[in-house]
Each structure stands twice: as C-alpha cells, then as structure tokens.
Amino acid sequence: MDLSFFGAVREVTGSMHMIDTGHDRILLDCGLFQGRRKETWEKNTSMPINPATITNVVLSHAHIDHSGRIPLLVKEDFKGQVVTTRATQDVCNFLLPDSAHIQESDADYLNYKNARSALATHGKKGVADDLSNREAQQVRKLLKSGRNKLNRAAISEIADRHNLTRVEPLYREADARFSLGFFSGNPYRTPITIGKDMTCTFYEAGHILGSAISIIHYGQGKDRRTVCYTGDLGRFDMPILKNPCLDFREEDREIDLLIMESTYGDRVHESSQDLNARMAQELNLAIQRKGSVVIPAFALGRTQQILYVIHELYEQGVVPRIPVYVDSPLASGLTKVFVEHPELYDQETHKTFLEHKLNPFCFDGVDFVSSVDESMDLMRKPEPCIVISAAGMCEAGRILHHLRYRIHNPVNTILIVGFMAENTLGRRILDLGKAYRDGGGKGEAPVVKILGKEYPLKANVVPLNGFSAHADREEMMRFLKTSNLKVKKIAVVHGEEQASLKFADRLGQEGFKAVVPKAGQKIEV
Structure with a gap:
C-alpha cells in the first residue's frame, strides 16, 4: 500500500492525498486550493490523478479547502462514492453549491468591471476615463438589470465586441448539486467498506460539525496495514463540539502511518x-x-x-x-x-x-x-x-x-x-x-x-x-500522548512549510518518527 501526497503539503489549502493498494485508489479529501487567482486556477484545474481511476473519496470534513474540488472530480468522470459522516454530508448540501455561487458571482463582477472599463475608454486600451457622470450612469444602467443585478447578456456582448478576456468560475452551481448525489453519509465508530479488503471508521475530530478522524484498514491478519488521517484536528474544551477523540476501539489502535495536520504546529493559541x-x-x-x-x-x-x-x-x-x-x-x-x-x-x-x-x-x-x-x-x-x-x-x-x-x-x-x-x-x-x-x-x-x-x-x-478550530502545537501533542493510539510513523501535512518542519522537529524530540513529505512524494506503508 502506497500513500501519495498531492495537496496541503508544505502549505495549508487544497488538501488531497491518495492511498493506492494496486487494486483501489482512495482519495483522502479533494480540496480547493485558495490563494492568488491565477495560481489557484492552474492548481485547481490540474488534477494530479485521473478521476476515472479513483475508487472512492474519504472526506474528513466539509470545509472547502478539503471538499471544494469534488464537483470538478465528478465533472471529470469520477464514478465512486464520497464517503463521509452524516453531518458532513448535510453541511456539504449547502457548502458546495454556495462555493459555486460565490465563484460565479465573483466572475460576473470582474467581467462587469472589465466591460464597464471598456465602455468608459470607448474600447481603446490605455485611454483615460473621460465619461461624464451622466454617461457613467448610462454605462452602469446598460450593464445592470435592477439595482444590484448584473446583465450577463450585455456584459457578454461587450466582451465579444472588445475582445475582452473573460473570467470563468471553476464550476457552476449545477455541477455542485450534481456532485452531491455521490455522497454517502455514515455514523461515527462504524466500519465502512471503501475498497477490496479496505474499511474506514470515523471518530470525532472536534474541528467543525461532522469532522472526522479516519482509521483505514487494508488487508488481513499479519499483512494488514492501518492508516490514520486526522483531517483537521480540533481543539480541546471549546464551545459547542465534543473534544477530539482519545479513546479508539482496540482494533483501531495500531497505526502504521498517521497523516497529521500541522496548521499551528509552530505556535500556541491564546487560552x-x-x-x-x-x-x-x-x-x-x-x-x-x-x-x-x-x-x-x-x-x-x-x-x-x-x-x-x-x-x-x-x-x-x-x-x-x-x-x-x-x-x-x-x-x-x-x-x-x-x-x-x-x-x-x-x-x-x-x-x-x-x-x-x-x-x-x-x-x-x-x-x-x-x-x-x-x-x-x-x-x-x-x-x-x-x-x-x-x-x-x-x-x-x-x-x-x-x-x-x-x-x-x-x-x-x-x-x-x-x-x-x-x-x-x-x-x-x-x-x-x-x-x-x-x-x-x-x-x-x-x-x-x-x-x-x-x-x-x-x-x-x-x-x-x-x-481557531485547529489544535495548536500543544493540543496536537496532547492528542498523540493521551490517546490510546500506537503510532509507528507520522507524515506531517496541512501546514505552511515552517510550521510543518518545526512540528516534525518537535515530534522527533518526543520520540516519534516523523517526515514532512513534498508535493507528489510517495510513501510505502
């Protein structure tokens, strides 16, 4: 069994890792990369794995940096299930269409601004805005229908006329709603089959509603291998949600590889x-x-x-x-x-x-x-x-x-x-x-x-x-030291490079074997 790291590696957003058993490919999260517009477009539209070859997705929680590329995955011929908790499925019913709506709205607004600028300069690049207030109002009236609603047809016509570059959303609301049909919501502490000789069991992560620590078993007997993926680990003694789980079932305690977040691996929160x-x-x-x-x-x-x-x-x-x-x-x-x-x-x-x-x-x-x-x-x-x-x-x-x-x-x-x-x-x-x-x-x-x-x-x-809903350095150490998990090796992910490296150093000082993988790196389990 191999583990490959494709997103949120020495960075925070765009969480995506993959388990490959030779028979099945299981994606751990499928998150949206967030950052500069050009960079995010390139990263989000370039899938590092052929979606048609992925058996299933295990989704740790609903935040867009963990779930936001699922509509793109489905658009590119993914046929499996998105396996997650019931609450995460309920949340994604709202969150993914909203993500699409925001992308569409922002694209519309930027296209409106480009069209308005083109009209203000009469379509001549580099010409200063010489419209009177009355003319400017007429431009805005042309490009809007009502007080705050943009006239997409008029904006599109101006873009064609002046050969303007259009901003496109990554996916539209219809794409997001279609992808929701691939979700499978499951209870905590109940094994779920996700591949041949593969199961996943969710435990409370304490990060957001429905967030989960995923225990994944592959194989039988002495050949069985176990991966634990924390997703985003929550804090202790915070309002609303239960603490991160410390008491795992006996059959889930022996961990060959722990994939652990490190967002705040180099600092401690206010109390x-x-x-x-x-x-x-x-x-x-x-x-x-x-x-x-x-x-x-x-x-x-x-x-x-x-x-x-x-x-x-x-x-x-x-x-x-x-x-x-x-x-x-x-x-x-x-x-x-x-x-x-x-x-x-x-x-x-x-x-x-x-x-x-x-x-x-x-x-x-x-x-x-x-x-x-x-x-x-x-x-x-x-x-x-x-x-x-x-x-x-x-x-x-x-x-x-x-x-x-x-x-x-x-x-x-x-x-x-x-x-x-x-x-x-x-x-x-x-x-x-x-x-x-x-x-x-x-x-x-x-x-x-x-x-x-x-x-x-x-x-x-x-x-x-x-x-913060993320555990800090000491809370992550509390999870490792006071839970009943027995961890052989830790892959540190989901943190800016400095935070991940510092947390790995701390783990080493505490007697844990830890690595900080690079994007595209593969680890054999």
Whole structure:
C-alpha cells in the first residue's frame, strides 16, 4: 500500500492525498486550493490523478479547502462514492453549491468591471476615463438589470465586441448539486467498506460539525496495514463540539502511518478560557469609538462559534446589545444543520443553552441577511454594528464589500478570528495591520487591493487566535500522548512549510518518527 501526497503539503489549502493498494485508489479529501487567482486556477484545474481511476473519496470534513474540488472530480468522470459522516454530508448540501455561487458571482463582477472599463475608454486600451457622470450612469444602467443585478447578456456582448478576456468560475452551481448525489453519509465508530479488503471508521475530530478522524484498514491478519488521517484536528474544551477523540476501539489502535495536520504546529493559541474576555474587550472598544466590527468568518463552524460567544456576553450584560448581522445566505442553512445535530454538542452547550430551551446561535438582536439588496444596505449602514460575513480568508464573497466600505476608517475594527493562509487577502490585512499597529499607527497607512481597487488600511486589525478550530502545537501533542493510539510513523501535512518542519522537529524530540513529505512524494506503508 502506497500513500501519495498531492495537496496541503508544505502549505495549508487544497488538501488531497491518495492511498493506492494496486487494486483501489482512495482519495483522502479533494480540496480547493485558495490563494492568488491565477495560481489557484492552474492548481485547481490540474488534477494530479485521473478521476476515472479513483475508487472512492474519504472526506474528513466539509470545509472547502478539503471538499471544494469534488464537483470538478465528478465533472471529470469520477464514478465512486464520497464517503463521509452524516453531518458532513448535510453541511456539504449547502457548502458546495454556495462555493459555486460565490465563484460565479465573483466572475460576473470582474467581467462587469472589465466591460464597464471598456465602455468608459470607448474600447481603446490605455485611454483615460473621460465619461461624464451622466454617461457613467448610462454605462452602469446598460450593464445592470435592477439595482444590484448584473446583465450577463450585455456584459457578454461587450466582451465579444472588445475582445475582452473573460473570467470563468471553476464550476457552476449545477455541477455542485450534481456532485452531491455521490455522497454517502455514515455514523461515527462504524466500519465502512471503501475498497477490496479496505474499511474506514470515523471518530470525532472536534474541528467543525461532522469532522472526522479516519482509521483505514487494508488487508488481513499479519499483512494488514492501518492508516490514520486526522483531517483537521480540533481543539480541546471549546464551545459547542465534543473534544477530539482519545479513546479508539482496540482494533483501531495500531497505526502504521498517521497523516497529521500541522496548521499551528509552530505556535500556541491564546487560552480558550480568555475568549469571552478578549471578545468583550474588543467589542466594547469599538462601541466606545462609535465604530463597527467586521468579522471575516467561515459560514460553517466559526460563525456559529462567534454567535455562541456573543450570545453569552449579551446574556451576561458585559457588552451593550448592538445589532449583530450575519451576512451570508449560507449561514442560516448551516445553523439549521447545527440545530439538527445536537448529538454532536458537548455537555457545556447542553447545560448552558439546551437545558434552558435556548438556541445557542439565535437571540434578540441577531439578523440573518439573505438578499443582495439587504447586504448592500448593511454595507452602507452608519450606526455601530457587528457584521459577520464570509468568506473566512477574505478571498471571495460579501466580506469583500464590507471591507472596502469600512477598512479605511480608524473607528472600525476588523476582527481576525481564524487562520489566514499565505497569499490571501485576509493574510495581507493581518500582516499589514500588525506592522502598522506595531509602528504606533503613524505615517501613511498601508494599502490593500480589494476587487481591483486600492484602499488605505486604517481600521484596527485585531487577531483573536483563541477562536481557531485547529489544535495548536500543544493540543496536537496532547492528542498523540493521551490517546490510546500506537503510532509507528507520522507524515506531517496541512501546514505552511515552517510550521510543518518545526512540528516534525518537535515530534522527533518526543520520540516519534516523523517526515514532512513534498508535493507528489510517495510513501510505502
């Protein structure tokens, strides 16, 4: 049995690994690579394996950097099943079509801008915009149908007329919905046949709703080999979900190769016990400035976690009840999925909310924004408020518009509550904001480009790393040392190169045999 590594190797996004037994090829995750537009297009459209030769996919959880290329896989003649947990299947029913919708919307917007520019310069490259306000309004009217809806037919006609390069989505919503028919949802702790003499058993990973640690057996008797794939390992003692599993069935404990994430393999998070206090502090500071708080957050998991904490703070009366807006059509559907799976909640959530017949995620003052018109009105809202919007790394979606309207004002706060991968807009905002803050906020503010236009970064950029759904270095070591798994070798993946290498060094110091594979590398099990 061989293990090949194709994505999220010495980097974070685009998770994809493959088990090859000679009879079956099992893909572990099929994630979307996120980063610069040109680079992501090339990586995402170039499948390293012929999809028709893949027997099945084992999906660790629903995040797009783990699931987002499944529609592309299906489009290219994959005939197997996507084997995952029941909750992950329920979540993907929302998440994959939404991913397609965001891609289509962003492509439409960029094509609109190109068409508008072509009309503004009369189709002559390099000619300055010489339209009057009235003429500019006429251009916008031509390319839009209604207040915020783009006229695709008119934009397409302009593109043809002026030989403009068109931006295309990786896949469309119809492709995503078609791929959902390949999913098979399964319970935890129940072996599932995934190939000849191959089974997979899921255990709780504690990362997001439905996330799983996968134990894969191949062969019989003395020839049996076992691979454990952590997927993204969650944290201990965090709100809502149960801790990562430490107690595995006896037949699942002997691990020949552990494929382990290392997102935070070189650092330690803020204490989870300080989350409420830190959140209260930043919200109160923004409210005192009469500013708003913009929180880029994944619609799955992070949004519900933020709502949970704000709900607690409001109930305790330590933060004034300013309006909270969740500007993500996806979030309301995913919140319903959370409500449908209380069996995955930890005891604290049951005790704090469910036993009092309270919904942890919905409370007085929360408004789930659905339509584009509502989102545009919220974007221009002058009164202080909290805006939670997707996407979490600020690469796409409605968060881009909230940022471009509020990032230039020093009364506002951009609250970074999750990991920002290299080469994403979220990472640039985080790094530039930190450098500007460390310099005392003096001098000319740094500039970030959002949807093709530059904006000064004057808003307060505040990282709250304690909200991360990824285990940090010490929590990963806790998993290894206190679980009843017996691990022979560890392949360190899903981390930026420095984090992966440092974590592998730490593993070596603790007596574990660890390697950090490179993209395309093969390991024999």
